[in-house]
Structure formats: C-alpha cells, structure tokens
Amino acid sequence: MIWIKRIGKLLAGLLLTVVFFLLLLYRRDIPAEEINAKYQTPQSHFIEVDGVNVHVRFLGEGEPIFLLHGSFSSLHTWDVWQQELSPYYLTISLDFPGHGLTGPDELKRYSVKDYSELILALAEKLNLRKFHLAGNSxxxxxxxxxxxxxxxxxxxxxxxxxxxxxxxxxxSLDSTQTSSRGGGAWVFKLIENPIISTVFLKCTPKFLFAMNIKEVYGDESKIQSETTDRYFELMLREGNRRATLDRLSMPRKSSVDFKRLTMPTLILWGGKDSWIPVSQAYALEKAIPGSNLIIFDDAGHVPMEEIPTESVAEYLSFLGVEVRKKYLDPNKQMVYAD
Incomplete structure (x- = not known):
C-alpha cells in the first residue's frame, strides 16, 4: 500500500508539473485588428478573393511579379526583394490563407491547388493577363x-x-510528398501528432520558432530577433494555429505537368538547406528543360531572407536587369534595365 501511495504522489507531482509548464507556454490568440496594426504597411491592401480577405502588398510598377511565400511564413519574407525589384516591376506579395494577416479560410482551402487557384483568381481580379512568378518552398x-x-x-x-x-x-510517393513539405522540417511531424496538435492550439512555445528559424538559415548569426518575433506573432493571429493544423492534416493535392513548363525558369537554392536538400534542385533542373540553377553554398532554406541582395541580384540578372556587383554599398546605384 505504501508503494501505491508513493506512485500516486509521484504521478500527481508529474501532473502538476505538466500543468504548470503548459500554463507557462499558454499564448492567447492575437486579435486581427491588433496584429494588423503592427504588421501591415502603407502598401498593404485587403482584397476579397473567393470569399477570403487576402492581405496583399503592392510595390513598384511595370510587369507584375507574384512573390509567393513558404509554409509558416508570410509576405514579409520578401521585404528586401520587393524593395529591390520595385524600381523595375510591379511586385505583388500576399499572405496565403492560414498565414500572416490573411488569417483562416472558413472553407479550409489550404492545399497547393487551392492556393494556385487563388493566385489565378487574384490575377483575374487585378486584370493581369501575364505575370512573372517567384516562390519559395x-x-x-x-x-x-x-x-x-x-x-x-x-x-x-x-x-x-x-x-x-x-x-x-x-x-515512394509518400516519401516524395514528405520531402515536398521539407525533409528536415521536424516541426511538421511534431505538430501532426494529435496530442501535440491539441496542445499547440493554446500552448505555443516561442523557443520552437527560434529553433525552427535556426534550421532554415545557413548562418545563425544573420537571424534577427525581430524576425523570430514576427514569425511567432503572426502564427498567433487568431485562427492561424487552427488553420496550420488543418493544412498539415489534409491530402497534398497537386498535379504538375512539367512538360508544360516551357517558360524561362530560374532555380535558386541554398547549399545548406536542411529542409529541402539540394538533390531536389537538381531534380527540378532535370524536369524543366532549359532551366538555370544557381546554388548559394552558404545559404539555407530562405536565401531571399538570409542573403536578400545577393539572391535578388541573380533574379534581376535573369530578368534582364543589370546591377553593380557591389550594390550592397551604401551609395549603391542600379545601372540600367533592359
């Protein structure tokens, strides 16, 4: 009987410890109005597309470029790229449903196909018959x-x-789909666990986001605290945590016919990407005839954040815009655009 009481006390102590730990991790949803006030910019617009109020940011003028962010991210990942591309192009970045300031979709349309249909619907709404596409992850x-x-x-x-x-x-098809979401992204697998996912809805530890960002950068010293804060707080936007779980639990619907990809294609890759390995870059290069592949040896999964000016310079060159090699200098000047 004594050992039963001891075990009972031990279990009660463990339970209290877990409850206390979860209370420390508890994070309330941030109301849309509050998060919008902090993260929207003068170039922000909210455009209704198929029943979803999509957060879109426009900068520049000329031929349009859609900038498409990755999972867990937002349009802010393109901050520097938009600034550097805008002298020559109309840049259009957006928060996909379930991300950033757009928030959840009541109909739970979170698949790759759903998002692609949203881009085409947005292009039609903006009367854009032709456009460039750039997408990360x-x-x-x-x-x-x-x-x-x-x-x-x-x-x-x-x-x-x-x-x-x-x-x-x-x-196998299953292993390919897993790598499509990021082979080294343990956070995906973690929150797919039903127990963890239930806890995730209310108790979201910031240190996981810090660890996550360290994974996607090749050089940890380039990570700014503001970046970690932004990723974390945008996830707490009301409805985004639930949307994330819904998105990760649904079938991966996509049907790409690579034979139809005859447009000029540039593939940029971080050599230290631990989420989607460089082997996938070579697979894409092989699948898209005539494509150009550039690997940044020291960058990770998000070169447009980690090495924004170096990566955007390659993109500008691909588009026919020449820039000075050292245009990181304070007195930088763009030379010309074709």
Missing amino acids: MGGAVALQVASTRPDQVLTLNLIDSSGAPRMEAR
Whole structure:
C-alpha cells in the first residue's frame, strides 16, 4: 500500500508539473485588428478573393511579379526583394490563407491547388493577363502548379528552395510528398501528432520558432530577433494555429505537368538547406528543360531572407536587369534595365 501511495504522489507531482509548464507556454490568440496594426504597411491592401480577405502588398510598377511565400511564413519574407525589384516591376506579395494577416479560410482551402487557384483568381481580379512568378518552398510548389495550369499567363518562373520536385527513382510517393513539405522540417511531424496538435492550439512555445528559424538559415548569426518575433506573432493571429493544423492534416493535392513548363525558369537554392536538400534542385533542373540553377553554398532554406541582395541580384540578372556587383554599398546605384 505504501508503494501505491508513493506512485500516486509521484504521478500527481508529474501532473502538476505538466500543468504548470503548459500554463507557462499558454499564448492567447492575437486579435486581427491588433496584429494588423503592427504588421501591415502603407502598401498593404485587403482584397476579397473567393470569399477570403487576402492581405496583399503592392510595390513598384511595370510587369507584375507574384512573390509567393513558404509554409509558416508570410509576405514579409520578401521585404528586401520587393524593395529591390520595385524600381523595375510591379511586385505583388500576399499572405496565403492560414498565414500572416490573411488569417483562416472558413472553407479550409489550404492545399497547393487551392492556393494556385487563388493566385489565378487574384490575377483575374487585378486584370493581369501575364505575370512573372517567384516562390519559395511551399510557394514554389504553388508557382509550379500555376505555371502548369496556365503556362500561357506565366512569363517566367523562379523557384527558390522549392517543394514540388518530381518523384525521383527509388522513392515512394509518400516519401516524395514528405520531402515536398521539407525533409528536415521536424516541426511538421511534431505538430501532426494529435496530442501535440491539441496542445499547440493554446500552448505555443516561442523557443520552437527560434529553433525552427535556426534550421532554415545557413548562418545563425544573420537571424534577427525581430524576425523570430514576427514569425511567432503572426502564427498567433487568431485562427492561424487552427488553420496550420488543418493544412498539415489534409491530402497534398497537386498535379504538375512539367512538360508544360516551357517558360524561362530560374532555380535558386541554398547549399545548406536542411529542409529541402539540394538533390531536389537538381531534380527540378532535370524536369524543366532549359532551366538555370544557381546554388548559394552558404545559404539555407530562405536565401531571399538570409542573403536578400545577393539572391535578388541573380533574379534581376535573369530578368534582364543589370546591377553593380557591389550594390550592397551604401551609395549603391542600379545601372540600367533592359
């Protein structure tokens, strides 16, 4: 009987410890009005597309470029790229449903196909018959789907550490789909656990986001505290945590016909990407005839954040815009645009 009491006390102590720990991790949803006030910019607009109020940011003028972010991210990942591209192009970044300031979709349309249909609907609403596409990670998979569905509308395609590469030999369909979401992204697998996911809805530890960002950067010293805060707080936007769980639990619907991707294509990749390995870059290069592949040896999964000016310079060159090699200098000047 004594040992039963001791075990009971031990279990009660463990339970109290767990409850106390969860209380420390508890994070309330941040109301839309509050998060909007902090993170929207003068270039922000909210455009209704198929029943979803999509947060869109416009900068510049000229031929349009859609900039498509990855999973867990937001349009802010393109901050520097938008600034550098805007002297020559109309840049259009957006928060996909379930991300950033857009928030959840009542109909739970979170698949790659759903997002690609949203891009095409937004282009139609903006009366854009042709446009360039640039996408990172999940956003790259969306760009692939859009380009495959409407190649006549896509002027060029830019894939940055993109998911959605074709199935490689000796891989099962399931393993390919897993790598499409990020082979090294343990956080995906973690929150797919039903117990963890239930806790995640209310108790979201910030240190997991810090660890996550360290994974996607090749050089940890380049991570700014503001970046970690932004990723964390945008996830806490009301409805985004639930939307994330819904998105990760649904089938991965996409159907890319790589033979239809005949537009000029640039593939940019971080050599230290631990989420989607460089082997996927070579698979995409092989699948898209005539594509150009550039690997940044010291960058991770998000070169447009980690090495924004170096990566955007390659994209500008691909688009026909020449820049000075050292245009990181304070007195930088763009030379010309074709």
